[in-house]
Every structure is written in structure tokens, then in C-alpha cells.
Amino acid sequence: MGDAEIIPIGTRGKPGRGTGSAKPSSSARGLVAKPAAKRAPRTKTPSAATPDGAAPDGAAPDVEPAETPAPASSRDATIPAPRQPLHQQVPPVAGAHPEPTVGIPAVDWLAGFTTAAVEVFGDNWEPRLAAFLAFLRRRLTGDYTVDEYGFDAEITQRFFMTAIRPVAEKWFRIEVRGVENIPPTGGALVVSNHSGTIPIDGMMTAISIHDHAHRFLRPLGADLVFKLPVVSELARKGGVTLACNDDAERMLRGGEIVGVWPEGFKGIGKPYSERYKLQRFGRGGFVSAAIRTGVPIIPTSVVGAEEIYPLVGNIPSLARLLGVPYIPITPFFPLLGPLGLIPLPSKWIIEFGEPIRTDEYDEGAAEDPMLVFNVTDQVRETIQQTLYSLLMQRKSVFG
Amino acid sequence: MGRVVLVTGVARDLGRRFARQIAASPAVDRVIGVDVQPPRGDLGGVSFVRADIRNPIIAKVIMREHVDTVVHMSVLPSAGSSSRTAAKELNVIGTMQLLAACQQSPDLEHFVLKSSTSVYGSSNRDPAMFSEDMNAKHGFGVGFVKDINEVESYVRGFARRRPDVRVTTLRTANALGAGLSTPTTGYFKLPVIPTVLGFDPRMQFLNDTDLLDAIEHATLADIRGTFNIAGAGVMMLSQAIRRLGRPALPLPSFAVGAVGSAMRQARMADFSREQIAFLAYGRGVDTTRMREVLGFKPSRTTEQAFGEFAASLSPGLISERRVRAAEEALVGALGGRNQIGELDG
Structure with a gap:
């Protein structure tokens, strides 16, 4: 290979047909007319180039200052006008003569604001707006209470629930069955299958229970939830607490409806090919918590969540690096970027099954591993069978 | 014949006030206050x-x-002025020496340790409410968390060696009070309060008079054991900051450390590692045993304790008065005739 010769192929970035010559052909020169024409006169005759070169240079500074001050001055004139009515100076400004130079008079702004309020709050807007402002003031001054888990019922009901309700009703068209199985008072343990890459099924179960059974679901979350910034803050305020026996029993004794997803990350992170196949149900800690507190277990089956983000791949090495259980790859994520985060509009069915009573077991039953495993299997089988029958009834994934 | 009480740490505000309070009790004959530095205020009938x-x-x-x-x-946690090692020396070695002295004394009948809920540390694996039989979830942590765990274990060892001595440990929540100067009050007195971005910890507070009453109750009542002492209920940090009317400054956790060390140097507030963990994950303690076994009930809840403390400070930029005034102006401008107060709740 010592006598191998490098044969120049290609243009090396120069215009031309790949002849390797420094000078581009005439047709190629025609393609890049402008820079070639500009450069050529400058190098040859400076005297001839000055009128040509000066014209574009001179034109640019003329155009730019003419454009920039115009929006600046118009902004200066208009911006103080809308700000004024928002502050306390409204009555004097509205009563006095508005300056003729100001863009829109304050009265018009006030009228516009009133119309907007009517649009948003309806005809009875005055007390409703006042109530809204009072709500805003309470939030701003910290005049509200949270329970010992950090659950903020007001913000959950008025903000989180309102925000996800359209998704539940319009996007997933959730059909809720067996609401009568949720007790109107007292503690209960809602045990559900887990799927969908991101635990959206938890939120949807929570809003279904809130809207149909008028109770708050208190989900138990993995410790990762409380490690992630923002997620941890929202989770605590939305009523989530750590999935551990202490918290579960404490909440159940307090008469809350506690939600648990025993499959955990194995459930939401399973590939699409294994959809609707229940994973192992942890160590059955939820059963012993229910037995100790004597609350019923409500087996809950969620159909539809598997299809929202079909998980077709995973990057285990990156997941380990980031300390998360998996990095999801769906047909649209990360291919379409943020667009891939929009869940597919599958049709959901949430069925709350018949409660499994645990108050008949005696004191030491929670310590009996055989009994705990049996009850765990019973719950798991109930959910699995319900899933199969719901899948049979469902016409199509998006129907 | 009344009791003879020895109180350590009387140079600090809470220690001095407790020594005076217990000296006024009819069951107590003499109170001896001990500290390295002389107390700043009046010790009353306490001999120093x-x-x-x-x-x-x-x-x-x-x-x-x-x-x-x-x-x-x-x-105590290391204050801004003293270094970590000095604080550890004073906390751990000091307790060991004190216990060694106590073990030799035939007259000793009661030993009360004022511990702190810091003993549980703060992590994302914490249960919502710690009860007395739980431990810190992140090993025994670092800094003050480690110190106080060691101190408590020495005290437990002492209780085993001297079963005739009644040993009571009080794990108290952060105390708040008008004139009180602790790392916690220093933090809330900052004009702009740094928080950890994306986290909103739960916190419990204890009114300072309740803290002193709890220690007095534990000193005089013959009840042994370990008890969490905190006001009822919890508050979110964001809520507390809003009630102060001060702006919060959310910083990523690594930046809180940098800002914190600058503030530590300026002796403004304590931002040690365990304090940053507390600002991220918070902590709640269960006080059932305090009420049912110890028989003590704080006069103020967490919210009331914080409210009294907030009232003692000058209102911040976004004070409730200003927000209310803005709201009234807005409703007034729109011609609303509703009384704002009626819509509360």
C-alpha cells in the first residue's frame, strides 16, 4: 500500500463539477452569483466597487433604526395603559379624562375585563369572581391547612382534579363500573393493576373515585416519587404518601381510601407485548396492612392504560446511570420529542370489584405468611380475571 | 425536702429560661446552672x-x-460561629463525661435529655410520621443527626447501667418564639428565604413556652421513656413562608449548599447538609405517646406556634394586609358589593 496514491475525488467544498480545479466552471459560477459578483469587483478595482458596496451597507443602517424605535415607542405608549386598571388607581383614572395619547382608555379596559369575567364565570360573575379572588388571597397568604401527610385538599380539588378531569372524560372516556363497592365512609384499600409507562392510571383512578364515589383516594408511592424534584412536591400535595407499612396502616386507621399498585415499576415498565399480564404482587405487604387494620380490599381493574404509551424498548444502562427504573421508548418517544409524550387516546374502563373482607381474620393473621400469600393470590386472580373479561367486552382499543 | 436540679446549657436562651422556670417550681429546692460561658440574661434564683x-x-x-x-x-447543632468538630466535641464528648459523672453519683434519681426530632434525619424514604421506636432511615446520617443519635445511644447505655435512675428523653420539634434565636428562627428571619427547588417539606413547630413546659413536666413527673414533642398538625414550608409574607427563593439543591455556606459565614442562618435534607424532605413525628403516656399537651398547635412567631416579625413584602387591600381594591373597582370576609372558608 506504500505506493497507493490519493486520487482527488469531489469538489472539497468548492463549486464545480468535481474536476478538482480551483476555478469553478461557468455554470457553477452562475449558481453562486451573488458572493462571486461581490467579491470580484472589490479585489480588482476598489474605486468601481464603492458605489456598489456602499449601497447595501448604507441601506441596512437606514432600515434598522427606522424599524426598531417604532415598536419600542408604541409599546411604551400602550403598556402603562393596560397596567393601570389592574392596580388600585382604577377609580380616579376611570372617572377623570383619559389622556388622548394613551392607546386604549381605562374604561374600555374595565369593560373588556367585565366582559371577560362574564365569559369565564357566567352571568353570576360578581360573587364568583370575588370568591375566586378570596381563594387566590388564601393561597397567597398561606391561609389553608394540610393534613399530616401534606395533603392539600383545596388545591387538589380545585386545581389538580380540574386540570385532569377533561383528560379523564374527553380523552380517555373513562367508564367507571362498580362504584357501589367503594364504601361511603371508613377505610378501604384499593388494589389495582399498574400499567402505562407513566403512572397516569393512578391519577385516573383517583379522579374516578372522587367524581363517582365523592371520596379522595390516597395513593401510596415509591420512594423514587419523593426523591424527584417537583414530582415530590405535587405528590405530597395531591395526597400521596410513601408506600410503607407504617404509612399505609396509619392512613387506613384514619379511615382513608388508600390506593396501592403492588406491581410497582415492574407493572408500569413492562413491555407492550406483556400487556394485561399481572406481574408479581410484591411481598404482600398491602394485605398484612389491610388485615391489621381490618379494612376491606377492593380489587380494581384498569383497562386502557396499557395502550397510552406502548413500551417497545428500554435503555437499561442509561436508566441505571440516571438512577431510574427504566427509560421508556415508545413508537413516538423519543422520536417525536415532546409530542411523543401525548398519550394515545385509548378507551378506558375502571372496574371496582367486590370488596374482600379482612375483618374476619384474627389478630395474628397478619403474621401468618401462608394466609397473607393466599389473600394476595386471591386479589391478584380477581384482578386478572376481571381484566380478561373487560378486554373481551371492549370493542376496540380506541373504541 | 425538695429536689436539687442541675441544668446544662444555661448560656443559651432556652436553657436559661428553663432553669429560671424550674427554680420557681415548689417541688424544687435548688437549681444549678452549668455552662462554659456565662449566661447572657438574668438567671434569677439559679446558682451558676x-x-x-x-x-x-x-x-x-x-x-x-x-x-x-x-x-x-x-x-445543640453547631451554630454559625462554632465549627462542626467543636460542636461534635461538645455534644458527644460532653454527654459522655456528664453521664460518667452521673453514674458515680449515688444521689441521682432522674435524668432528662432534651433531644431533638433531628434524630430521625430526613430522606425520601421517611414515613409520613415517625414514632418513637423508629430510627433514621438513612443510616445515622451526618453532622448533627449523627451527633444526636450517638448522644441518645449513650443515654440509653446509661439507663441500662443505672436502672435505678429514671431516664426520660424528649425529642422536641423546632421551637419558635418571639425572642428566640435558633438556626430555625434565623432561617425564617431572612428577608428572602431560600428553599430547595421542587420540594416542599412538611414541618412541625413547637412554641417555646410549650417546649419549656414539656421539659418541666418531664422533669417533675415520674415517667420514663422517649417521647416526641411537637405541636399538633403540620405545615408546608411554602405555606409558612407565605404566612410570613416573604418571598421564597427556590434554588436547586446544589446551589442551596453554596448560598448556605455563604450565609453560614455571615452567621445569618444554618445550612448544613442535614438542614438542606430537612428543607427537601421535611419530617413529621407522631405525638400520640406524648399525649397519652407522658400526659402533656402543647398549648399551641404547629400553626398557632408559627402564627405567633410570624406576628412577632415585621411583615414581609407580600403581607396579608397588602394582599387583602389589593383584593378589596379589585373587587371594589369591579363594583362588587360582597363582603370579602363572608367568602372565607
């Missing part, structure tokens, strides 16, 4: 001994004065 608890002199004081009750209040 300027001694280091790490020094064997303390054993002589206990023997000579026939002390029957020791209230150990000098286990």
Missing part, C-alpha cells in the same frame, strides 16, 4: 457554675451539691 461538662469538675459539683435531677439541654 461556670464549668465545662467535659471536665471532671462536673462530677464534683454533682456529688457536693447532692444533685438528684440532671436536665441535659446543651446538645
Whole structure:
């Protein structure tokens, strides 16, 4: 290979047909007319180039200052006008003569604001707006209470629930069955299958229970939830607490409806090919918590969540690096970027099954591993069978 | 014959006030206050001994004065001025020496340790509410968390060696009070309050008079064991900051450390590692045993304790008065005739 010769192929970035010559052909020169024409006169005759070169240079500074001050001055004139009515100076400004130079008079702004309020709050807007402002003031001054888990019922009901309700009703068209199985008072343990890459099924179960059974679901979350910034803050305020026996029993004794997803990350992170196949149900800690507190277990089956983000791949090495259980790859994520985060509009069915009573077991039953495993299997089988029958009834994934 | 009480850590505000309070109790004959530095305020009828608890002199004081009750209040997080190692020295070695002195004394009958809920640490694996039989979930942590766990284990060891001595440990929540100067009050007194971005910890507070009453109750009542002491209920940090009317400054956790060390140097507030963990994950303690076994009920809830503390500070930029005024102006401008107060709740 010592006598191998490098044969120049290609243009090396120069215009031309790949002849390797420094000078581009005439047709190629025609393609890049402008820079070639500009450069050529400058190098040859400076005297001839000055009128040509000066014209574009001179034109640019003329155009730019003419454009920039115009929006600046118009902004200066208009911006103080809308700000004024928002502050306390409204009555004097509205009563006095508005300056003729100001863009829109304050009265018009006030009228516009009133119309907007009517649009948003309806005809009875005055007390409703006042109530809204009072709500805003309470939030701003910290005049509200949270329970010992950090659950903020007001913000959950008025903000989180309102925000996800359209998704539940319009996007997933959730059909809720067996609401009568949720007790109107007292503690209960809602045990559900887990799927969908991101635990959206938890939120949807929570809003279904809130809207149909008028109770708050208190989900138990993995410790990762409380490690992630923002997620941890929202989770605590939305009523989530750590999935551990202490918290579960404490909440159940307090008469809350506690939600648990025993499959955990194995459930939401399973590939699409294994959809609707229940994973192992942890160590059955939820059963012993229910037995100790004597609350019923409500087996809950969620159909539809598997299809929202079909998980077709995973990057285990990156997941380990980031300390998360998996990095999801769906047909649209990360291919379409943020667009891939929009869940597919599958049709959901949430069925709350018949409660499994645990108050008949005696004191030491929670310590009996055989009994705990049996009850765990019973719950798991109930959910699995319900899933199969719901899948049979469902016409199509998006129907 | 009344009791002879030895109180450590009287140079600090809470120790001095407790010494005076217990001295006024009819069941107590004498109170001896011990600290390295002389107390800043008036000690009243308390006799002060300027001694280091790490020094064997303390054993002589206990023997000579026939002390029957020791209230150990000098286990404190390192303040901005003193270094970590100095604080550890004082906390851990000081407690060891004090316990060694106590073990030799035949007169001793009661030992009360003022511990802190910091003993549980703060992590994302914490249960919502710690009860007395739980441990810190992140090993025994670092800094003050480690110190206080060691101190408590020495006290437990002492309780085993001297079963005739009644040992009571009080794990108290952060105390708040008008004139109180602790790392917590220093934090809330900052004009702009740094928080950890994306986290909103739960916190519990205890009114300072309730704290002193709890220690007095534990000193005089003959109940042994470990008890969490905190006001009822919890508050979110964001909520507390809003009630102060001060702006919060959310910083990513690594930046809180940098800002914190600058503030630590300027002696404005404490931002040690365990404090940053607390600002991220918060902590709640269960106080059932305090009410049912110890028989103590704080007069103020967490919210009331914080409210009283907030009222003692000058209102911040976004004070409730201003927000209310803005709201009234807005409703007034829109022609609303509703009374704002009626819509509360």
C-alpha cells in the first residue's frame, strides 16, 4: 500500500463539477452569483466597487433604526395603559379624562375585563369572581391547612382534579363500573393493576373515585416519587404518601381510601407485548396492612392504560446511570420529542370489584405468611380475571 | 425536702429560661446552672457554675451539691460561629463525661435529655410520621443527626447501667418564639428565604413556652421513656413562608449548599447538609405517646406556634394586609358589593 496514491475525488467544498480545479466552471459560477459578483469587483478595482458596496451597507443602517424605535415607542405608549386598571388607581383614572395619547382608555379596559369575567364565570360573575379572588388571597397568604401527610385538599380539588378531569372524560372516556363497592365512609384499600409507562392510571383512578364515589383516594408511592424534584412536591400535595407499612396502616386507621399498585415499576415498565399480564404482587405487604387494620380490599381493574404509551424498548444502562427504573421508548418517544409524550387516546374502563373482607381474620393473621400469600393470590386472580373479561367486552382499543 | 436540679446549657436562651422556670417550681429546692460561658440574661434564683461538662469538675459539683435531677439541654447543632468538630466535641464528648459523672453519683434519681426530632434525619424514604421506636432511615446520617443519635445511644447505655435512675428523653420539634434565636428562627428571619427547588417539606413547630413546659413536666413527673414533642398538625414550608409574607427563593439543591455556606459565614442562618435534607424532605413525628403516656399537651398547635412567631416579625413584602387591600381594591373597582370576609372558608 506504500505506493497507493490519493486520487482527488469531489469538489472539497468548492463549486464545480468535481474536476478538482480551483476555478469553478461557468455554470457553477452562475449558481453562486451573488458572493462571486461581490467579491470580484472589490479585489480588482476598489474605486468601481464603492458605489456598489456602499449601497447595501448604507441601506441596512437606514432600515434598522427606522424599524426598531417604532415598536419600542408604541409599546411604551400602550403598556402603562393596560397596567393601570389592574392596580388600585382604577377609580380616579376611570372617572377623570383619559389622556388622548394613551392607546386604549381605562374604561374600555374595565369593560373588556367585565366582559371577560362574564365569559369565564357566567352571568353570576360578581360573587364568583370575588370568591375566586378570596381563594387566590388564601393561597397567597398561606391561609389553608394540610393534613399530616401534606395533603392539600383545596388545591387538589380545585386545581389538580380540574386540570385532569377533561383528560379523564374527553380523552380517555373513562367508564367507571362498580362504584357501589367503594364504601361511603371508613377505610378501604384499593388494589389495582399498574400499567402505562407513566403512572397516569393512578391519577385516573383517583379522579374516578372522587367524581363517582365523592371520596379522595390516597395513593401510596415509591420512594423514587419523593426523591424527584417537583414530582415530590405535587405528590405530597395531591395526597400521596410513601408506600410503607407504617404509612399505609396509619392512613387506613384514619379511615382513608388508600390506593396501592403492588406491581410497582415492574407493572408500569413492562413491555407492550406483556400487556394485561399481572406481574408479581410484591411481598404482600398491602394485605398484612389491610388485615391489621381490618379494612376491606377492593380489587380494581384498569383497562386502557396499557395502550397510552406502548413500551417497545428500554435503555437499561442509561436508566441505571440516571438512577431510574427504566427509560421508556415508545413508537413516538423519543422520536417525536415532546409530542411523543401525548398519550394515545385509548378507551378506558375502571372496574371496582367486590370488596374482600379482612375483618374476619384474627389478630395474628397478619403474621401468618401462608394466609397473607393466599389473600394476595386471591386479589391478584380477581384482578386478572376481571381484566380478561373487560378486554373481551371492549370493542376496540380506541373504541 | 425538695429536689436539687442541675441544668446544662444555661448560656443559651432556652436553657436559661428553663432553669429560671424550674427554680420557681415548689417541688424544687435548688437549681444549678452549668455552662462554659456565662449566661447572657438574668438567671434569677439559679446558682451558676461556670464549668465545662467535659471536665471532671462536673462530677464534683454533682456529688457536693447532692444533685438528684440532671436536665441535659446543651446538645445543640453547631451554630454559625462554632465549627462542626467543636460542636461534635461538645455534644458527644460532653454527654459522655456528664453521664460518667452521673453514674458515680449515688444521689441521682432522674435524668432528662432534651433531644431533638433531628434524630430521625430526613430522606425520601421517611414515613409520613415517625414514632418513637423508629430510627433514621438513612443510616445515622451526618453532622448533627449523627451527633444526636450517638448522644441518645449513650443515654440509653446509661439507663441500662443505672436502672435505678429514671431516664426520660424528649425529642422536641423546632421551637419558635418571639425572642428566640435558633438556626430555625434565623432561617425564617431572612428577608428572602431560600428553599430547595421542587420540594416542599412538611414541618412541625413547637412554641417555646410549650417546649419549656414539656421539659418541666418531664422533669417533675415520674415517667420514663422517649417521647416526641411537637405541636399538633403540620405545615408546608411554602405555606409558612407565605404566612410570613416573604418571598421564597427556590434554588436547586446544589446551589442551596453554596448560598448556605455563604450565609453560614455571615452567621445569618444554618445550612448544613442535614438542614438542606430537612428543607427537601421535611419530617413529621407522631405525638400520640406524648399525649397519652407522658400526659402533656402543647398549648399551641404547629400553626398557632408559627402564627405567633410570624406576628412577632415585621411583615414581609407580600403581607396579608397588602394582599387583602389589593383584593378589596379589585373587587371594589369591579363594583362588587360582597363582603370579602363572608367568602372565607
